[in-house]
Amino acid sequence: MNLALLKEFFAGFLRNRHLGRHFKRLALLETLPQSEFGRTLPPQLTQHLVKAARLNIDELLKSLQSHSDGLSEPQADLVRRRVGYNEVEHEKPLHWRVHLWQCYRNPFNLLLTLLAIVSFLTHDMKATTVISTMIVLSTLLRFWQEAKSNKAADALKAMVSNTATVSRRDVTEDAAEVFEQFYGAKIQAKSARREEVPIKLLVPGDLLILSAGDMIPADCRVLSAKDLFVSQAAMTGESLPVEKFAAQRDASTINPLELDNILFMGTNVVSGAATAVVLSTGNRTYFGALASRVTATDRAPTSFQTGVNKVSWVLIRFMLIMAPLVLFINGFTKHDWMEALLFAMSIAVGLTPEMLPMIVTSTLAKGAVFLSRKKVIVKRLDAIQNFGAMDVLCTDKTGTLTQDKIFLARHVDVWGEEADEVLEMAYLNSYYQTGLKNLLDVAVLEHADVHRELNPARNYRKVDEIPFDFNRRRMSVVVSEREDHHELITKGAVEEVLSVCTHVRHGEGVEPLSQVLLDRIRQVTGDLNEEGLRVVAVAAKEMPPRRENYGIADESGLTLIGYVAFLDPPKESTAPALEALAAHGVAVKVLTGDNELVTAKICREVGLEQRGVLMGGEIERMNDAELAKAVEDNNVFAKLTPAHKERIVRMLKGNGHVVGFMGDGINDAPALRAADIGISVDTAVDIAKEAADIILLEKSLMVLEEGVLEGRRTFANMLKYIKLTASSNFGNVFSVLVASAFIPFLPMLPMHLLVQNLLYDISQIAVPFDLVDDEMLTKPLTWQPAEIGRFMLYFGPLSSVFDIITFLMMWFVFGANSPEHQTLFQSGWFVMGLLTQTLIVHMIRTPKLPFIQSRAAMPLIVMTGIIMAVGIFLPMGPLAHYFKLQALPPLYFALTALIVVGYMALTQAVKGYYARRFGWN
Helix, strand or coil: CCHHHHHHHHHHHHHHCCHHHHHHHCCCHHHCCCCCCCCCCCCHHHHHHHHHHHCCHHHHHHHCCCCCCCEEHHHHHHHHHHHCCCCCHHHCCCCHHHHHHHHHCCHHHHHHHHHHHHHHHCCCHHHHHHHHHHHHHHHHHHHHHHHHHHHHHHHHHHCCCCEEEEEEECHHHHHHHHHHHHHCCCCCCCCCEEEEEEHHHCCCCCEEEEECCCECCCEEEEEEEEEEEEECHHHHCCCCCEEECCCCCCCCCCCHHHCCCEECCCCEEEEEEEEEEEEECHHHCHHHHHHHHHCCCCCCCCHHHHHHHHHHHHHHHHHHHHHHHHHHHHHHHHCCHHHHHHHHHHHHHHHCCCCHHHHHHHHHHHHHHHHHHCCEEECCCCHHHHHHHCCEEEECCCCCCECCCCEEEEEEECCCCECHHHHHHHHHHHHCCCCCCCHHHHHHHCCHHHHHHHCHHHHCEEEEEECCCCCCCEEEEEEECCCCCEEEEEEEEHHHHHCCEEEEEECCEEEECCHHHHHHHHHHHHHHHHCCEEEEEEEEEEECCCCCCCCHHHCCCEEEEEEEEEECCECCCHHHHHHHHHHCCCEEEEECCCCHHHHHHHHHHCCCCCCCEEEHHHHHCCCHHHHHHHHHHCCEEECCCHHHHHHHHHHHHHCCCCEEEECCCHHHHHHHHHCCEEEEECCCCHHHHHHCCEEECCCCHHHHHHHHHHHHHHHHHHHHHHHHHHHHHHHHHHHHHHHHHHCCCCCCCHHHHHHHHHHHHHHHCCHHHCCCCHHHHCCCCCCCHHHHHHHHHHHHHHHHHHHHHHHHHHHHHCCCCCHHHHHHHHHHHHHHHHHHHHHHHHHHCCCCCECCCECCCHHHHHHHHHHHHHHHHHHHCCCCCCCCCCCCCHHHHHHHHHHHHHHHHHHHHHHHHHHHHHCCC
16 A cells, blocks of 8 residues: 555545545546436436336446445535535525515505506605605515514424434545545445434435334435335325335336335335435425426415405405595586596595505514414414414324323233233333334333343344334334244234234233133223223244244234333323313314223313213214214214324314314324314424424423414404404595585595505504403404404494584584685594594404503504604694695694594494494404
């Protein structure tokens, strides 16, 4: 070996610090072909997936420039620079210019722009300035708030990170290969290691280690598999998982979704284990190709967005009817059609709820930020409204009603007597399990004394493993204590383990499994269940040491050894949380795969009254009509499969409920997707977090109650703004129609209407921060367009009554009854209109007596006071001439105070009548 060359090589390696640069220095980068499968797009995608399935493993790894132990970090960096991050670009943020344009291009701003253009052409520069200011403020406020909201939502979503387990070559392995290639000598390299890597950092050629519960993060080719079952429902709609293998069995298969050894991004591992190599990432995956087609068009609006849009268009249609009426009445009575057009357009602008998008967005964003402080991550802002509308919460039992900590309480033989052998067998099973270890396995492995006694590292050798799946509900390991035999140890649900047993252990002997013994077994396990214990059966059989590979077929002819029983005590917070949810109109239903006896015991302990228990087997025999009725009559559902949970959720939704589902397991993913609002936890498996809309950082129902209340506060404030805008607009238009018909001049100039509308809109910015009465949080809130229309018809005309009184006051008391005195008239109505419009917020925001029984939040009070002060200052201050206003006499303010008090008194009286007759949402 040339020592000088060796020193020069590693000196260069250390100087560059990045293996890729050293490769480039050695002119190796130019010889690296691009991945054959990393840069393909449809229609080539299908062909390359098929080709990848048919290649042998060595050829495949060579084409990907990968190795049997994966890529090194520098290699992965090089590939990532070329192909980009493993992200599907369906949620790519908008460029700020595009976002700004979208904030501007709404019907309301277009109306304002048209009005500004007309004002400019008629040389009314003051009106042009005011209108332009309104456009800029409306657009920028929405742009700023939405950008802030999106940033907050992105920050919250970033807290939920999914990772994948990859095999990473050590850098010295690459160096060793290069050194051997150039100098013909070998150097010692470290072995590969396993790493948790964020999914977005995966690249073609990465070697993945997959087990039950993992989401497939990219399109992959299976290299080795052990009882690997994958759910492809997201891709194919298949309800049952499909088994995947390392080799493609049928070489003639050309449909990628039917390939035996190809895994697709977005699917998930149901059971088993595998190693796989990444073929393509991001938009180059099959899922990415589908997503890019979907995102080529605008996303369909959610039901929440549809509700907001319906309300907006109701008000716009109202404006399209009323504005022409104002135009024609003023045109015919005043004979100045240009002035009438400007006034009608001002009315149109005043009627449009231009602040509605900003109010909705800021309210949802405020809710998301509040929930983040309560350890609730909102992945989708619109989900907050569903939180408030939820009236049925379906939840798993384990870890939600009960503690996350499982204790091993008993280990007994078939006759219910304490037996150490049962614990030893269960320990070996859990110790050698490589799949997803659940809480029961953790509880078993906590017995350090058993570990010391067995010393499995010295006394046992693992031969093989038969992983858990949800159909068998058991798992097995095969160990060798002495090389003269193998021992298969099975642990799982009692019924499923019994189904493969033919004998039972009795002391030192073995007896055939008879009906008498079956009755005894059911009595013992039933007694344990009645104590609130979860029972797991343990069975075993000895086998000759003739082979190293075992499968499900070997789980037969077993001998039942006994049971390990676990205690999962209820959380201290569960009972008060259930009571609080019930008080807020949310019915809790328990959906569990556990047996009905344990579930009933827990329900009794947490104070959840059982209104019937429905078993999974009974659900299988029901048609949809029968199940739709059964889900209403029962609130505990036991022995469920994932399909049962999903079906129950769909039936509840079909019955008109807004359904939430809380779960964290693989088997909860279908129900999480089916629910109106899927709720998971940060410790959940990847596929559950991916399916959820809300993620809890604290697995507690008390946190849910906080979320429900905040969702209702959020929705209540949105409804509050809509009702205020609708009723105020209706009253204003009615008043304008009356004034236009009988007054020989415009009751207000277009600029007055615009300034008044601008000031009112600014006051409404504080609505999202308003308080909500506790009484309004006791039941779910939903969109009710009819209720909004009725509210508008009841409260809109009230303001018109006092507007007409103001007209009479200005006409008869202050003599503003001719065009020469129209400025005084307009100033009087400008101030009165703004005062009543801003004060009515405090009247309508609550069914109670405002300022006394229910007080608004301080931001809303302060904003109301500021806007009222500005409204009075404009005609009384030095800017009056600029706005074509004039100072008002002192008597005006005394009479105005009386009118305002009368308006508030009448509104309170009508409000009481309305609440008694229709309720107050």
